[in-house]
Amino acid sequence: MLTWDRLQTLGGISDEPARLKRVFASPGMRTAAAQLFEWMRAARLTVTTDDWGNLFARTPHPDSMPLLVIGSHFDTVPGAGKYDGALGILAAIGALETLSQDEIKHLPFAVEIAAFSDEEGTRFHTTYLGSRAAAGGIEPADLARRDSSGTTLASLIPEKSRQPSPRYTKGKLLAYWEAHIEQGPVLEKLNLPLGIVTAIAGQTRAKIRFTGRAAHAGTCPMDMRHDALAGAAEFVLAAESLARETPDLVATVGCLDIAAPASNVVPAATDLTLDLRHPNDSTRSQSIATLQSTAESIAKKRGLTHAWETVQENSAVACDPAQSRILEAAVAANQKEVPRLSSGAGHDAVAMSKVAPVAMLFVRCRGGVSHHPDEYASPADVAACVETLAEGIRRLARQ
């Protein structure tokens, strides 16, 4: 069965009838896991599961052999596309099916496909649960989290596995590879199916509030206003300008809320979110410092106050140069140019980077659209991804 066809089948398994949504420990996830199990078994792999909903499918090599892990996640956002996550698992299965039984038998390492149960964090608002359960990093704070119905994460995990002994530990793995749709427009613009990821960008998330003074839209002269929205608008444009001027920086204001909005009232307070990412942590820190001082000077000039709350900070993760070169050479076998790009989105490779050198392969996706039902990768591009992973395994074996 073609990997692309499997993507369509898996994409039809959902927690909801009208749209694709599979969240941690849901009925849809259990059905999807059963389907993955069947395909993994059909590929002559030995499948095991853990109490966190992860599946691991291994080639028939002794436990003592070195291990290459290839994986991704099979949970989704609400209203998802069929490729985000699923592609990385199904392409790995397809790659092992592409290799002959003889090729597999003679590999100097075992290959294990990891199908992780939670990367999006839709249900508990925390990312990489599946890969962190496998690679270490589950915290008591994670277990205490509640979903929207009040169910704790802990209550879904058998007691003995709430602090899981990591399946993967530092020094035991040859590498972790992950194929993923790009979720951006760069490969499409370059008209190339595949690219190599250099690094996963670090991210800062902040909430910024500007507070001014409500005033009547008709009677308060312009020079007596303290307009919180105008201050916020200046900040939106300042963040955009800084990102435009700074190579590889992206900055996004995705939410902006006026307190008690009315068309005839000068806004008294405005809350906005900032999402800022860069593959280099020091550039990210400098950019944040610049925008903090911009917010301060906007507030000062306009007679506003402002508050800045850093919600989250994730460091950048560099992909391993040696492993990336192997995947790059595999891409080059069928593509004359191999673009290198950084990933603005987080991936399971972030959690796996704690225990293994990581490398990532990006697959072109139409219009750069992701987290949306229109998400699409072509059968030809998916086949190229499968072939490239197989070729990568062959090349790693020859090292």
Added chain:
Amino acid sequence: MLTWDRLQTLGGISDEPARLKRVFASPGMRTAAAQLFEWMRAARLTVTTDDWGNLFARTPHPDSMPLLVIGSHFDTVPGAGKYDGALGILAAIGALETLSQDEIKHLPFAVEIAAFSDEEGTRFHTTYLGSRAAAGGIEPADLARRDSSGTTLASLIPEKSRQPSPRYTKGKLLAYWEAHIEQGPVLEKLNLPLGIVTAIAGQTRAKIRFTGRAAHAGTCPMDMRHDALAGAAEFVLAAESLARETPDLVATVGCLDIAAPASNVVPAATDLTLDLRHPNDSTRSQSIATLQSTAESIAKKRGLTHAWETVQENSAVACDPAQSRILEAAVAANQKEVPRLSSGAGHDAVAMSKVAPVAMLFVRCRGGVSHHPDEYASPADVAACVETLAEGIRRLARQ
């Protein structure tokens, strides 16, 4: 009961526990109407209501007599003060209580207090619903409007009254008077309680939508974005700049909504409101044309589309000189200087000017603050307003 005390009581009736908010056809409006009804009845007035939530309280004169209407509105913005609108209704009740029964009996005209149900337009983003229902001017487009929960205005009005027969028609009214807090800083600066309004500024209200394309905040490079919020932010600042450069112009963006906001998604569409006012209609038209072309060039530059919907256009309204002289003389009875000022805010007098000569009395408000819980007029200034309306009625009777 003192008018000022009634203002405190009415200001305690709200749709929300934590702040004053009364919007068209809300529970708070029904409770407020019941309270007004009680005070009007206590003042020996005959009270009728209509299907638009308006109340009319009339002196006991035959229907055939000429009619002086004095009124204002009792809906509010969210987070309102207690004086905007309410003062004009309660001061009119107080004025009729100030006159003796004998004085009222011998008036050569009836006096009717109009308590209008919607001037702010908070719920449906269209103003003067109450006074337009009474004076004519309700359009099918008004009825089709939806509030934020999707409820249409039409669904709140009994079918027979959706196109109301106007209670007030041209040529039937002696005059319409309205007392209102100034909502600006001029009287306070002059240290005088009352002033006479010469004209009400013209106003244009518009909704502007910028539509771009949703994109992943991490994976879409800055130069490939079509960020609807960034376009909207540019427009907010352009409107502010134009108003700062143009004498007497005020321009306000009071609402700004991102469609499906998420901190990690580049906004695909943004709706904003524009409220623009100037006492000279041609300056206002020129300013609107300038901002329309600004919106167009912002959209073009950013690869967005934009839509401009003019929600409302009110020409500037001149107050009637003869009626204004009567109120001016009434003010002069207790105040040695009578300032004349224009109103930057719209008032029900705008809708009523279609059917009657209008005159307005402004009452000093602390700090020029309105549409805010800190809105305040002193008991002495409110009493002066009540006394002046009573004196105005006496003077009109002597004409």
